[in-house]
Amino acid sequence: MPDDVLADLAAATDGDAVRPAGDGDAVAGVAPRYVAAPGSTEEAAALLRVAAARNLAVVVRGAGTKQDWGGPPRRLDLLLQTRRLTGVVEHAAGDLIVVVRAGTPVAELQAKLAPAGQQLALDTPLPPGAAATVGGVVATNTSGPRRMRYGTVRDLLIGITVVRPDGVLARAGGKVVKNVAGYDLGKLFTGAYGTLGLVTECAFRLHPLPTARAFLSCRSSDAAEAGSRVAAVLASQLAPSALEVDAAPGGGTETAVLLEGTARGVRERATAARALLGGATVTEQPPPWWSSYPWRSGDVGLKLTAALSGVPRLLAAAADAARRHRAPLTVRGSAGTGVLYGALPAATAPEAVAAIVTELRAETAAVGGHVVVLTAPLAVGERVDRWGPVEGLDLMRRVKAQFDPEARFAPGRFVGGI
Amino acid sequence: MTTTDISTLATALRPVLGDAQVISDRQELRTYECDGLAQYRVVPALVALPRTAAECAATVRACVDAGVPFVARGSGTGLSGGALPHAEGVLIVTSQMRAIRAVRPEDERAVVEPGVINLHVSRAAAPFGYYYAPDPSSQQVCSIGGNVAENSGGAHCLKYGFTTNHVTGLEVVTPDGDLVRLGGPAPDAPGYDLLGAFVGSEGTLGITTEVTVRLTRSPESVRTLLAGFAGTDQAGAATSAIIAAGVLPAAIEMMDALAIEAAEAAVRCGYPAGAGAVLIVELDGPAAEVDAHFTDVERLCREHGAGEIRVAADDAERALIWKGRKSAFAAVGRISPDYIVQDGVIPRTALPEVLRRIAEISAQRGVRVANVFHAGDGNLHPLVLFDDAVPGQAEQAEEVSGAILDICIAHGGSITGEHGVGMDKVGHMPRMYSADDLDTMQLLRCAFDPRGLANPGKVFPTPRLCGEVPGRRRGAHPLQEAGLAEVF
Numbered sequence: 001m002p003d004d005v006l007a008d009l010a011a012a013t014d015g016d017a018v019r020p021a022g023d024g025d026a027v028a029g030v031a032p033r034y035v036a037a038p039g040s041t042e043e044a045a046a047l048l049r050v051a052a053a054r055n056l057a058v059v060v061r062g063a064g065t066k067q068d069w070g071g072p073p074r075r076l077d078l079l080l081q082t083r084r085l086t087g088v089v090e091h092a093a094g095d096l097i098v099v100v101r102a103g104t105p106v107a108e109l110q111a112k113l114a115p116a117g118q119q120l121a122l123d124t125p126l127p128p129g130a131a132a133t134v135g136g137v138v139a140t141n142t143s144g145p146r147r148m149r150y151g152t153v154r155d156l157l158i159g160i161t162v163v164r165p166d167g168v169l170a171r172a173g174g175k176v177v178k179n180v181a182g183y184d185l186g187k188l189f190t191g192a193y194g195t196l197g198l199v200t201e202c203a204f205r206l207h208p209l210p211t212a213r214a215f216l217s218c219r220s221s222d223a224a225e226a227g228s229r230v231a232a233v234l235a236s237q238l239a240p241s242a243l244e245v246d247a248a249p250g251g252g253t254e255t256a257v258l259l260e261g262t263a264r265g266v267r268e269r270a271t272a273a274r275a276l277l278g279g280a281t282v283t284e285q286p287p288p289w290w291s292s293y294p295w296r297s298g299d300v301g302l303k304l305t306a307a308l309s310g311v312p313r314l315l316a317a318a319a320d321a322a323r324r325h326r327a328p329l330t331v332r333g334s335a336g337t338g339v340l341y342g343a344l345p346a347a348t349a350p351e352a353v354a355a356i357v358t359e360l361r362a363e364t365a366a367v368g369g370h371v372v373v374l375t376a377p378l379a380v381g382e383r384v385d386r387w388g389p390v391e392g393l394d395l396m397r398r399v400k401a402q403f404d405p406e407a408r409f410a411p412g413r414f415v416g417g418i
Numbered sequence: 419m420t421t422t423d424i425s426t427l428a429t430a431l432r433p434v435l436g437d438a439q440v441i442s443d444r445q446e447l448r449t450y451e452c453d454g455l456a457q458y459r460v461v462p463a464l465v466a467l468p469r470t471a472a473e474c475a476a477t478v479r480a481c482v483d484a485g486v487p488f489v490a491r492g493s494g495t496g497l498s499g500g501a502l503p504h505a506e507g508v509l510i511v512t513s514q515m516r517a518i519r520a521v522r523p524e525d526e527r528a529v530v531e532p533g534v535i536n537l538h539v540s541r542a543a544a545p546f547g548y549y550y551a552p553d554p555s556s557q558q559v560c561s562i563g564g565n566v567a568e569n570s571g572g573a574h575c576l577k578y579g580f581t582t583n584h585v586t587g588l589e590v591v592t593p594d595g596d597l598v599r600l601g602g603p604a605p606d607a608p609g610y611d612l613l614g615a616f617v618g619s620e621g622t623l624g625i626t627t628e629v630t631v632r633l634t635r636s637p638e639s640v641r642t643l644l645a646g647f648a649g650t651d652q653a654g655a656a657t658s659a660i661i662a663a664g665v666l667p668a669a670i671e672m673m674d675a676l677a678i679e680a681a682e683a684a685v686r687c688g689y690p691a692g693a694g695a696v697l698i699v700e701l702d703g704p705a706a707e708v709d710a711h712f713t714d715v716e717r718l719c720r721e722h723g724a725g726e727i728r729v730a731a732d733d734a735e736r737a738l739i740w741k742g743r744k745s746a747f748a749a750v751g752r753i754s755p756d757y758i759v760q761d762g763v764i765p766r767t768a769l770p771e772v773l774r775r776i777a778e779i780s781a782q783r784g785v786r787v788a789n790v791f792h793a794g795d796g797n798l799h800p801l802v803l804f805d806d807a808v809p810g811q812a813e814q815a816e817e818v819s820g821a822i823l824d825i826c827i828a829h830g831g832s833i834t835g836e837h838g839v840g841m842d843k844v845g846h847m848p849r850m851y852s853a854d855d856l857d858t859m860q861l862l863r864c865a866f867d868p869r870g871l872a873n874p875g876k877v878f879p880t881p882r883l884c885g886e887v888p889g890r891r892r893g894a895h896p897l898q899e900a901g902l903a904e905v906f
Binding site: 093094096117143151154155164168169174175178181182183190191196235236239267268306307308309310339364367372391393394395398399401402 | 522525526527547568569571575580598600608609614615618658662665666704711763764766767792796831832833835836843851852854858862863866877
């Protein structure tokens, strides 16, 4: 029997862009019926108008490096891939801005910017070889060590082009860094997990590549000692680009500092930082764990946040929970901004994961933060509340209802079942 | 909305806020008729001065129940008419909520009420070696609540960003009258970044009642230089060269000959005599880095034709260099009876071309334009001079001012870099954004304010009809429908 929906989708594109779904297209265990890879923003809009008319549930996929984040979709008809929405639209080096299509791998973008001595100052903490796309990084709001100096997606994104769930194409912001005309929809789409529509183009502010850098690392015996080192660096005027900790189960805590700048400046600052830390190894290359999540594919991955002074407490609480539940909980992340990541092996009993998450939530709540379960095996996902308490959830539901009244975009993937 | 309704509302609010906190006397109301953009004047029907978040929420709820629009106002220094009152609405003034609740350098945070003056945050943090980075020129009088509404910038946002980059948490009264927390002391709260959407929404999504701001560690070293150039072309080229060299100064400011003349007349800042343009470049950070880059900056200025270069030897000399720049707007009053402060943005590299176009238009129309701008990020503040006493001059100045915005749009820039759209630039929004863009932005507004009661008529030229209004715990007032119809 001919498939009318498939025919409609194909008619909206150049034809080759649409196919029936097959093995390997499932999102968190949920299989779509169709897969489409539009070649332009206009084609994406045409596809999404068909999806709206046919009441199709849609999930957007970039490189798929974080497709396991968030809950499984409640329903799924169309998997929309951004792999053909690639390339730099404009790189105005003199203005330190770039406009790039959402399906472009971040690494490819960086390679295009580097010859001009520029960078998108955003780390993408992924296993080597993973080609996270610009759109995926924006949709999941990922960040890494250098967020301490440059901020996160929300601080670097200056303009955005989206296709709404009803297929309408819209832009917000622009391509100048300073701009307060209209609502900043880029921030709304950042970290929205594809629940408000499809991001097709992003404009970013860029930063010059530093001419020199130095990593300093040192090992502390416990969370308290690491905490006092972190506090000493924070109170200094050394302006580090990153301040990270890595606490493996039973292995003490490593603290690492990144300094970026001129050759002379970095040399002098490294000497001062070394003294401040009470001794440290100084290298040009990062420690092996730098800018990588502590979990492997299939493990439980947590994001833990805290007000800055709460970081040592959180490290201690994590070590304590690991001991009591006999679970090898690794914690790593940006002590300089209050964002840590935790990992538990895939084989950890779901009950133990749930108990640890509950205990850590009590700790983060006491220091103004949250615990989010970014990724987890399905059995664990069913046992834990992935997002925990969310302030402003009622308003978020209302935003969702305005943008996607039929709840067709990534339904169930986001906070409060959005 | 009738007089009776407003007096009913006033009667309902007095026991909640206190008699002195509700103003209905016509003469007193008149003192609130405009904000920093005095060309628009509207006397509000009522002024409410809440002292707590709960009082602010109660005031909004009373407005919702009566179907009366409300406008929030901080210090009233805004330059786009964003806090222009509504003739049939309540002006909710937050300037009496001015406690600094906490300064926590160990968290790099301070928690303040919306009426707190911008500069007072930095003063409170200074003993600990921290400061609040966004520094609008009005920082001695403008409030943090107003900064949040406008996403205010300042001379140093080239390096440090705007209000939105320095606010991590808010407590707001929604247009339903509910108190809601967005964000907090920690970053990356789960869910949509409503905090990011709220900052810069110009009072159309609700009223801020508490702000958690990021404090920044004071830099080890600050170095400032003033360089005189023959004209803006040379100063612009120097700016581009500094950026191209990979230097990110804390600030790069430019003033043209007319702006220099005005500043000299007003504050005797001692800028180089006969300069066609001056650049102020400030570097900050670790001393070793600042020293290295400062040498580059001096060299690049000379290579691009700088005559005199003056380096501030101490804080007093730095203050003198900045005095001319910071007083520039007011100083123009010395050389012209009236003037319009424009605020537009262009890509930095378009600077020479855009300045030539402005000069051409100025010459063609016989309207003088003084240029003061944040050169590092392409944010222009042309000051269009006129004499209101001469018939036709105000209109001419308006035309020139509008033409400058058109040039900004044509170069892919923005109609406002920091002053906001407010009432002043509502008409320009459709030139910068498509109907679909504006419609999409208003989806957010409909989520927050389906009745369209929060600062109606600002930012968007045509309000979107929001469809079904979500249910409230109180029944809808019969007059609300009538009120809504009037608002729209």
